[in-house]
Amino acid sequence: MSDKRSFIYMALVLSLITIATRATNNMVTTTLAPLGKYVFGFDNLLAGIIDAVVFLSTFISTSYINPTLQSSSRKKAFISANLIIFVLLGIFYLSNAVIIWIITGIAGIAFGLILPNLISSASLVDDKRTAERLLSLYSTSLSISLIIGPSLESYVLSMFGYKSVFLAFLPLGALAFGLSWYVKFPEVKRETHGMSAIKNKGFISSVLSITTYNVPFAALTAFLTIYAIEKFGVPKDLAYFSYIPFFTISFLTRLSMTIRPFNSLRYPLLISILITLIGLTGMVLSPSFYSFLIFMAILGIR
Template identity: 45%
Template sequence: MRINREIAHYAIIIFLITFATRATNNMIGTTTPLLTKYDLLFPNYLVGFLASAVTAVNLVSIVFVNARLPSQTRRLLFIISNALILALLPTYFLANSFSIWIISILTGFAYGLIMPNILTSASIVGDQFTAERLLVLYTLALSTSLVIGPLFETYLLTHFGYRYIFLLFIPLALVSFALSFKAHFPPDPKGPRRNVNVKQILRNKGLISALLANSTYSIPFVVFTAFIAIYAQSIYHVSRYLAYFSFVPFFLTSFLTRLYLTIRVPRGLFKPMIISIALTIIGIILLYLSQNYAAFIVSMTILGIPHGSVYPLSTLMISRGTSIEERNAANSYFAAFQGVLGIAVPALFGISTDLIGIRLSMALLLIPVITIAIIFTRFYLGSGLETFKPEIPSSR
C-alpha cells in the first residue's frame, strides 16, 4: 500500500510539472512567432529563422550537455533551467528586434535541459507496466496543458497584446520551478561511469522506429507551431484571438486521444500508427483545400488526433526497445532528432511561403510525411518490436 501511495504521489508530481512546463513552453513557442511577425514586423523567413535558431541551441543543450552528464549534475541543471525560464518571461515583454534573438536562444537552451529529463523521470518508476502507465500519463499531461493553455491565451488575446501574454504565464513557470526539486533522476551505474555507446544507441530498433514514427507528425507540427496562426490570419483574415483559437480544437482532440491511450495502453503499436499517419495526410489535404475558417477548424480538429497518438506511441517504442540504463540517452537523442527537424523545417517553410505562398507550402508537407511513412512501415514490420508484450499484472 505504501508503494502504491508513493507511486500515486509521484504520478501527481509528474502530471503537474509536465502540465506547467509544457503549457509555458507551448505559449512561448506559439506566441513568439506572432510577436515577431506582428509587433516586431519580421518577414516570414525571419520568423522561420528565429524558430530554427532556437531549436539549434535546444539541440546543442540536449546532445552535448544533457545526454553526457551524470545524474546529479543533470538534476542541478534541471532546477537552474526552470529558474532561468521564470526569469526570462518578463524580458519577452520588453523585447526588441535584437534582444528577442538572445532571449529566445537562452529559452531554447534551458528547455533542452528540462523536457528530456521530465520524460526520463516519468519512465523509471516501478515495473514495466507502471512505467508505461506513467509515460502515457506524461503525454496526457502534455495534451491537457495544450488545451487549457491555448484556451487561456485565446481569452487573454481578447484583452491584451502579445507582449502581456508572457507576463501572465509567470505563475505556471513558478509551479515548474517549485516541482523541479521533486523530480526523480535515474542513478548512475556503480563504479566508474560507463560512457554511452552512441553507435549502439543509434542502432537500437526501438529508437529508430520512434524516430521514423514521430517524424511523420513532427515535421508538420513544427510548422503548425510557428505558422498556423499566421496562416489563419493570412488566408481567412480573422482576428488575432480567432487565429490563435485554431490551437484549441487541435489540442482538444489530441487530449482526448491521449486520454484514451492512458486508459488503454496498446499492446500492438503498428495499427494505431498507420491510422495516425492516414489522419495526418487527410488533415493536411483538408487544410490546403479549406476555403473558409470553419473548414480550417475542421482540418485542425482532425490533425489533433495524430498529434495525440504519435508521440506516446513513439515513447512506448523507446520504452520497449531500451534498457533503463540506455533510456536517458535514447530519450535525449529522440528529442535531439526532433530538434534537427525543428532547425531545418521552419526556416525552409518560411522561405517557401515567401516564394510560393503559405497555402501551397502547407500542401508540400505531404511529400515528407508520405515518404517517411513508407520507410517506417518497412522498418518497423521487420524490427520484431510488434511481438513485445508489456508486463501486465494478472489482477488487471
C-alpha cells in the same frame, strides 16, 4: 512515508510540473512567430527562422548536453533551467527585435534540459505497475497542458498583445521552478547521444514516426496563427484558438489508445501518415475558418 502516500506525492509533483512546463514550452514555441511578425515587423522568413532557433537549440540541448550530465549535475541543470525559463518570460515581455534572438536560443537550451527529465522521473520506481501508472499520468498531463496553455493564451490575446502572454505564464513558470526541487533523478552511467544514437535499434522507425508528427507540427507552430490571420482575417485570439481543437482531439485519441492499445503499430503508423496528409491538404484548401478548424481537429487524430 507509506507507499500510497509516496505515490500520491510523486504523482502530484509530476502532474503539476508537466502541465506547467509543457504549457509554457508550447506557448513560447507557438507565440514566437506571430510576436516576431506583428510586434517586431519580421517577414515570414524571419518569423519562421526564429521559431526554428528554439527547436534547434532544444534538440541540441536534449541530444548532446543533457545525456552527458551525471545525476547530480543533471538535477542542478534541471533546477537552473526552470529558473532561467521563469526569468526569461519576463525578459520576453521587455525584449526587442535584437534581444529576442538571444533569449530564444537560451530558452531552447533550457527547455532541452527540462523536458526529457520529466519522463525519466516518471519511470524511477521499482514497481512496474506503479511506473506504468506514472507514465500514463505523465502522458495525460502532457495532453492536458496542451489544452490549458492555448486556452489561456487565447483568453489573454482577446484583451492584450503578444508580449503580455509571456507575463500571463509567469505563475506557471514559478510553479515549475518551485516543483523542480522535488523531481527525482536516476543514476545514469552511460547514455547514447549524438551521432551514436543512429546505431540504436529501431532508429529508422522512430525517425519515420517522429517526422510525420514533428515536421508538420513545427510548420503549424511557426505559421498557424499567421496563416489564420492572413487568410481568413480573424482576430489574433481567434486565430490562436485554432490550436485547441487540434490538441483536444489529440488528447482524446491518446486516451482511447491508452484504454485500448494497438497490438501492432504498423497500420496505425500508415493511417497516421494518411490523416496527416488529409489534414494538411484540407487546411490549405479550406474555404472558411470553420472548415479550417475541422481539418485542424482531423489532424489531431493522427
